[in-house]
Amino acid sequence: MGTARMGSTGISRGARWVFPVLGLLLAGCQTKDFVPASSGSKVPAATTAQQPAQAANQTFGAGAVRVGFLAIKRQNQSLRQADSDYRSGAAFAVNRLGGDAVQLIVREVPEAPAAISDGAAALGRQGVSFMLTTARGPEVDTVKAGLGGRPVPILSFQPNGTAVPESAHSFLSSQTDGLVEGASFAMAEGSSQAIVLYASPAEKPAAERVSAELRSFGAGVAPPVDVSGGSVSGRSIEAWNKVDMVVIMPGVKAPGDVIRRTDEQKPPRPGRRIVLADGMPQADMSHPKLTGSIACRFGQEVQARIGKSYLANSGMPASTDVGYGFDAMAMAIGLVNRWGEQAFSPEAMMAPEGFSGSLGVFRLEKAGHVRRTCDIFKIANGSYMFFQRAPSTL
Numbered sequence: 001m002g003t004a005r006m007g008s009t010g011i012s013r014g015a016r017w018v019f020p021v022l023g024l025l026l027a028g029c030q031t032k033d034f035v036p037a038s039s040g041s042k043v044p045a046a047t048t049a050q051q052p053a054q055a056a057n058q059t060f061g062a063g064a065v066r067v068g069f070l071a072i073k074r075q076n077q078s079l080r081q082a083d084s085d086y087r088s089g090a091a092f093a094v095n096r097l098g099g100d101a102v103q104l105i106v107r108e109v110p111e112a113p114a115a116i117s118d119g120a121a122a123l124g125r126q127g128v129s130f131m132l133t134t135a136r137g138p139e140v141d142t143v144k145a146g147l148g149g150r151p152v153p154i155l156s157f158q159p160n161g162t163a164v165p166e167s168a169h170s171f172l173s174s175q176t177d178g179l180v181e182g183a184s185f186a187m188a189e190g191s192s193q194a195i196v197l198y199a200s201p202a203e204k205p206a207a208e209r210v211s212a213e214l215r216s217f218g219a220g221v222a223p224p225v226d227v228s229g230g231s232v233s234g235r236s237i238e239a240w241n242k243v244d245m246v247v248i249m250p251g252v253k254a255p256g257d258v259i260r261r262t263d264e265q266k267p268p269r270p271g272r273r274i275v276l277a278d279g280m281p282q283a284d285m286s287h288p289k290l291t292g293s294i295a296c297r298f299g300q301e302v303q304a305r306i307g308k309s310y311l312a313n314s315g316m317p318a319s320t321d322v323g324y325g326f327d328a329m330a331m332a333i334g335l336v337n338r339w340g341e342q343a344f345s346p347e348a349m350m351a352p353e354g355f356s357g358s359l360g361v362f363r364l365e366k367a368g369h370v371r372r373t374c375d376i377f378k379i380a381n382g383s384y385m386f387f388q389r390a391p392s393t394l
Helices: 077-098 113-125 138-146 175-188 201-217 234-239 255-265 302-314 320-342
Strands: 057-060 065-073 102-110 130-133 154-159 168-172 193-198 245-248 273-276 294-297 355-357 360-364 370-372 375-380 383-388
Touching: 057 077, 065 077, 065 113, 065 320, 077 102, 077 154, 077 302, 077 320, 102 113, 102 320, 113 130, 113 138, 130 138, 130 320, 138 154, 154 320, 168 320, 168 370, 175 201, 175 245, 175 273, 175 294, 175 370, 193 201, 245 255, 294 383, 302 320, 320 355
Parallel strands: 065 102, 065 130, 130 154, 154 168, 193 245, 245 273, 273 294
Antiparallel strands: 057 102, 294 375, 355 360, 360 370, 375 383
């Protein structure tokens, strides 16, 4: 297996996929923390994560450090279900890992700016040190304003890369994140020259982000190419037989046909690897040009890590959204256990070693971003086939 070039950190970005890391000490919660709580736990019996009809306001745990959860009551059913899962996962983490360390205060408010601001203000007055929220987009600014200048970091359950105010982070990994991680794996396999294909002006910024990330890892990257016309064309075709990695953004329609048409114009470089986003339609995965393509998939281990205990506790399977809620709260508990009153300082929250959770290892980064490991799959017979487990470090 080839070795990727050195990234800006001085450590081979791709090498993390190849070599085991021994004795890694993470700043937050470890996989071993997912063992059942002892029978002597002091978590109040009333604070179970199992809440078939969730009350608007709830409290979980009895610790001295208070964490707020501002839940927005959505009209959209799919968003409402996801938000409920984040909330249940966070409550489950308190009951499982840290009822003596933290107190989680949940407040649910209507989907209106004034109500969101008032809810954030109420949690601020209750002395929360950290805020989880299902607020999205401009609503996160409303949460920050409602806190009235209190130095409370915010973590929002919205896709990575969404603009957030200072001291806030988005927490959900996106398809773009998956492409970056998948391309990192392709570099570990030996690729070093890449091109990113996108389908519309709206998708171009994400394509440029992928290109920039690959350059930071040490890859040579051709300018991103708009393939809305069905193939690579014009001056961009000149790079086609020089690249050994093609990254395809999720908006590209019939990507197999795009690759086929372009290959007919200029034969590809031998050993070329293709990186795809998770969630591709079955018909696209069946295209012969995409056989062997690399796909990063987040959250594939959530059932193995917390599924059994969550099912016993709630009577429901642990979804990926439950895993996100669990990991956010487990991170908070791990920080409190390690740093006490300094738990939510930028230095502690953005520790370079990151945190190990139910969805993999993750790290909060500057500009409100999150980075998370993923399992690698390859396309075979029109399906995702497991290929390699997520690395134990970022």
